Amino acid sequence: MEDEFELLRDTVRTFSEKNLDEKKIESEGITENTIQNIASQGFLGARIPSKFGGSELDEKSYNIILQELSKYSPSVAMRIFILNSLYYPLAKNTELESTLSDASSGKLNVTVDFLNNNRIDGEKFNGIVHDILNANSNKIIVFGKNPAVVDGGTIEEKDFMGFRGLKFGDIKVDSDLQYLNTTSTLNDVLENSYNAISSINLGLISGALDKAMEYSTIRKAFDYTLSSYEPVAFNLSKMISQKNILENILNSNIDSFYALNFSMNIIVETTRYALNVHGGYGYFSDFGVEKFYRDAMVMKSIFYGNSELKNLSEHVFGNKIRFI
């Protein structure tokens, strides 16, 4: 069984090394060709049932895919995450099931207003849906009193520093609102995604550390390699051990709350330090390390706020806690 997971990990890694150039993806977006490639590998619809054209993988395999892909292309990992962890759970057993096979094959792009900055109710919607990641989608799940879906529209792009391979912006929508016959809420879906979110975090951390480890053993300052200086060696060693702990937490299926909490506590510091080790070069995109710091900060700021900390505390204190 373990061998199977390792095989999958190798497959994703080999695929990513060959096909994913995040610098290009950040400037040109994820091309149709790349989408076709990740779909034909079965990564795009990883968690979606085979009757809808997905790969119907177990959670651990899905997490491995996210971990490995986000080392190379956080944008691609995010697109897969949006489909499998957010859209699919809201769409399943609803009228939207019919969109899943096209979404798994890459014919249809879909997204969810997971930043939840819009309140959309009524029968029709003609207006702006704000702050949507993966904005060039054909279907967008939005939230008002209930989850509903609208068709995509014209995008007014905004600069968003994370996951730049995906479009981000406000969308001018003129569409019927189709309510989803589901009891799931955005909060439920996000809570069930903690392991997937932590897997992306792990990928960002590993990607950044791989670069820093390599650079620190090549680059010299004051005649010695950077890794021969205590602050560099100690910090990187501490961060590698934290990364290993995170890997173990995710592998051992300990509570997903803990994985989320631990990964969010180390993600920004680690990716920032990885950039730092590169000195001035780290500040430029050529070395492919600053993107991890940007993406990490975005992960922390959008998926780890007061509400997640409240969830965690309620989990720890068993709902006995009251917040002022």
Added chain:
Amino acid sequence: MFDELNDYRKKIREFALKEFTEDVSKKYDRNEEFPFDIAKKALSLGMIDMENPAKILIAIEEMCRVDAGLGISATLPYFGGEVLLLFGNDGQKKILNDVYQGKVMLGLGITEPSGGSDVAGLKTFAKKSGNKYILNGSKMFISNGAIADYLVVLARTSEEEKRHQGLSTFLVNTKLKGFKATKLENKLGVRATNTAEIEFNDVELSEGDLIGEEGKGFYYIMTFFNISRIYVAGQALGISEGAFDKIKSYVKTMNLADEQTMFDVADVSTRIEAAKQLTYNAASYLFKYDPKPELTSMAKAYSGETAVYSSEKAMEITGKSPDESIQRIFRNAKIMEIWEGTSEVEKLVISKQILKGD
């Protein structure tokens, strides 16, 4: 020293708020374009009084508070000027008048592709030949590199002595034959500033281009860093305050009152106040010609870390309502821990100074 300048501070802030609008800041950031008009305007209006260092510090802080990309660009044409002011000959000093008026742009070339922290390890060589020097080598990440009229360049002039003793500074006219600048693109932040890689291929310098005495370059540059690091602390302070402005306005607009947010507000403002005290304290020694390198390095390192801390907190607090201007602050902040001596280099300076003597 600084309280007396409150009116000046107000004037600079008004200028920055008027000129560095969100649209303008966004444009230069997106296009990675140097804001020539803004830089000229700031200087020609006498907004930046280059002859009073306390005013320079305040101008830098207030401009970076509104937008660091534009604020640094507007205050960087003078970068390296103190080397000329302190050690240059009369002809070299004359250039400074044109710099003050925004007619001439300077830059400083120390870092090389093979290293920036280890200044004494640099390889660019100026070989004496008759009454000329022939300059060969390359410089990396040079601010204003592709747009400057002159660069103050640190180069090796002798191999025999101890590494740091064989270095000299030159004023290099960028129009000279053999000078080549290539603009570097795709920076994380401060994208309005111009950064370039420089190559010197048999650039012929005259003896008059030497700044001060041969072999004293390392000492001149370390003296310069003891001044310029205060200004970087000012940039970082401005960025921190800009981040805090965003936090405050968000917390108020959203009516946030939970304790976690209140603690963040308290922590960020406390650190900014500490960075400010440290920076102004170090600056007040320096501006009275009694520099304390350990205080200067503390101010630079601590303010730099505070800029990063404050900008990350601003991202955390506002992150679910993405705001380009806050992301720009975050992207700008990290450079504060890198240029003019990384935080690690500052820590080496601080401990060395503190442990020196009794």
